[in-house]
Amino acid sequence: MADPISSTPSPQPDLTRNRLPTLFEVLSRRTLPPVDLFSFYIYMRDQQRSVDYLDFWLDVAQHMSLCRHYVRELRRSVLVSTPDPEKASQRSSAILEGLGDMSHPAAGPSMYASEKERDVDAQMSAYLREERPGVHDSPQSSNDRRGRPSPKMGTPREVATDSNSPAHTVARQDIRASAEKILYTFLLPGAEREITLPGSITQDVTASIEDFGRDDPEVFDVAKDYVFQAMERDAFPGFLRMKALGNLIPPTLIMRLIIGLVSMFGGFWAAFILIFLNESRLTRCWLILPFTLGVYCLAGYQYSLDPILALIGYSEYTPFNFSRVREPYVKKLLRQRALMVLAVTLFIDAALCVLFILVPGKRL
Numbered sequence: 001m002a003d004p005i006s007s008t009p010s011p012q013p014d015l016t017r018n019r020l021p022t023l024f025e026v027l028s029r030r031t032l033p034p035v036d037l038f039s040f041y042i043y044m045r046d047q048q049r050s051v052d053y054l055d056f057w058l059d060v061a062q063h064m065s066l067c068r069h070y071v072r073e074l075r076r077s078v079l080v081s082t083p084d085p086e087k088a089s090q091r092s093s094a095i096l097e098g099l100g101d102m103s104h105p106a107a108g109p110s111m112y113a114s115e116k117e118r119d120v121d122a123q124m125s126a127y128l129r130e131e132r133p134g135v136h137d138s139p140q141s142s143n144d145r146r147g148r149p150s151p152k153m154g155t156p157r158e159v160a161t162d163s164n165s166p167a168h169t170v171a172r173q174d175i176r177a178s179a180e181k182i183l184y185t186f187l188l189p190g191a192e193r194e195i196t197l198p199g200s201i202t203q204d205v206t207a208s209i210e211d212f213g214r215d216d217p218e219v220f221d222v223a224k225d226y227v228f229q230a231m232e233r234d235a236f237p238g239f240l241r242m243k244a245l246g247n248l249i250p251p252t253l254i255m256r257l258i259i260g261l262v263s264m265f266g267g268f269w270a271a272f273i274l275i276f277l278n279e280s281r282l283t284r285c286w287l288i289l290p291f292t293l294g295v296y297c298l299a300g301y302q303y304s305l306d307p308i309l310a311l312i313g314y315s316e317y318t319p320f321n322f323s324r325v326r327e328p329y330v331k332k333l334l335r336q337r338a339l340m341v342l343a344v345t346l347f348i349d350a351a352l353c354v355l356f357i358l359v360p361g362k363r364l
Contacts, residue, residue, distance in 0.1 A: 012030070013029075013030050013031055013032050013327075014030055014031075015328055017328070017329055018329055019329060020035070020240055020244055020329065020330070021035055021327070023228070023231060023232045023236045024228075026040050026236075027040075027057065027058075027061070027228075031327060032326035032327040033315065033317075033323045033324065033325065033326050033327065034243040034244075034247070034315035034317065034323060034325055034327070034330065035239075035240070035243050035244055035327050035330055036327075038317075039239075039243055039317055039323075040054070040236075040239055041054060042317050042318065043235070043238075043239045043242065043243070044231075044235060044239075046249070046318070047238070047242070047249070047250065048234075048235045048238070050235065052186065052193040052194075052195050053195050053227050053230065053231055054231065055186075055193065056182070056186045056193075056195055056223075056224075056227055057224060057227050057228060057231070059178075059181075059182050059185075059186070060182060060217070060220045060223075060224045061224075062178075063175075063178045063179060063182060063217060063220065064121070064217040066170055066174065066175055066178050067124060067125075067128060067175055067216065067217050068124065069170050070170040070171075070172065070174075070175055071124050071127065071128075073169055073170060121217065122218070124216075124217070125216035125217055125218040126216075128175070128215065128216035128217075129214060129216050175215050176215045178215070179209055179214070179215035179219065179220075180209065180215075182220065183205065183206065183209050183210075187202050187205055187206065187223070188202075188206065189202075195227070197223055197226060197227075198226070201222050201223050201226060202223075204222065205219060205220060205222075205223055241304075242304065243315065243330070244327075244330045244333055244334075245304070245305070245333065245334075245337060246303065246304030246305045246334075246337075247304075247305055247306055247309055247310050247314065247315035247316055247325070247334060248300060248304050248305060248306055248316050249316050249317070249318070249319065251319050252316060252319060252320075253300070253301050253304060256297040256298075256300045256301045257297070257298070257301040259293070259294075259297045260293075260294045260295070260296075260297030260298035260300075260301060261294070261298070262294075263290045263291075263293040263294030263297065264290070264291070264294035264295070264298070266290045266294075267287055267290035267291040267294055267352070270286075270287060270290065271284070271287050271356035274287070274356075274361070275356065275359060275361050275362070276361070276362065276363065277361070277363060278361035278362060278363035279361060281357050281358065284356060284357045285353075285357060287352075287353060287356055287357060288349075288353050291349055291352045291353055291356075292345075292349050295345050295348050295349045295352070296345050296349075299341050299344055299345045299348075300341070303337065303341050305334070305337055305338060305341055307337075307338035307339070307341045307342045307345070308338075309322070310325075310334040310335060310337065310338035311335060311338050311339075313325045313331060315334070
């Protein structure tokens with residue numbers, strides 16, 4: 001399983017956001033628990049059962065970071081100031097020199113903060129296409145380079161970093177290995193974690209990498225857009241309902257449903273017995289216990305929310321494991337819903353208790 005958290009520095013979360021976050025904000029690590037990337041990863045893995053799509057998106061975003069790091073390091077090197085004409089053309093050198101610092105976070109297609117960021121990444125991809133290995137070689141030597149990535153090549157998550165240390169220098173072969181790893185892991189028929197994409201997209205990506213030797217980030221743009229839109233349409237609304245409007249997960253909800261039904265059955269059973277035995281109203285006050293437990297659990301199941309946990313600021317992400325709610329707008333939503341659920345619980349509980357405690361007893 002791929003680690004959802006990469007080594008690329010995260011953008012600062014927007015603490016002033018007075019709305020629910022978008023999927024792109026979650027993927028860009030601009031949100032806080034319980035609507036952060038880690039929580040979305042757990043949701044895709046445990047509830048949606050389609051974490052391979054998220055891993056593909058993250059690997060492609062990491063491939064973009066790897067390419068940026070490579071180009072940044074290249075611009076800093078002496079070879080950029082005095083490019084070797086045998087290795088770099090004048091056109092590619094001009095593209096390289098015209099790039100900015102490329103410090104903006106990795107983004108998906110059509111998801112840039114400005115046209116400038118889009119242009120910078122487009123120029124970077126153009127440079128990588130111009131300088132791809134084998135572009136000036138014979139067809140035979142180009143064919144010899146094809147094949148699966150070498151086991152010795154680091155994965156994108158291992159080599160991509162913004163560190164300036166020489167130990168983290170990215171070689172061009174790492175970019176090639178990263179592109180091939182994505183292709184062979186997610187896109188080829190029968191791949192280890194194959195994701196379902198339109199055949200035309202898969203064919204275009206495969207041909208670009210294997211036949212034309214491309215490894216620039218733009219080669220994955222269409223596939224990445226398709227996966228993003230699929231997650232936004234099919235998975236993200238359910239994630240927001242579970243995490244922003246509730247704080248419990250399905251296994252816990254089923255357990256609460258069972259406990260609630262058993263408690264309510266026990267409460268009604270005890271209530272009728274005490275009434276028909278003509279027990280005192282003071283004795284019947286013990287009915288508060290099963291009715292309160294039953295109504296509380298059933299209300300939690302109905303609203304996917306534990307009001308006490310919401311008021312103290314916790315949300316469940318795996319069975320009986322909780323994280324603190326840190327997203328301001330979500331915290332406010334959960335507290336409002338918690339007060340509403342508590343009011344409903346108290347009203348129904350009080351109505352049941354008053355009914356079965358104050359009703360006159362009659363011994364049969």
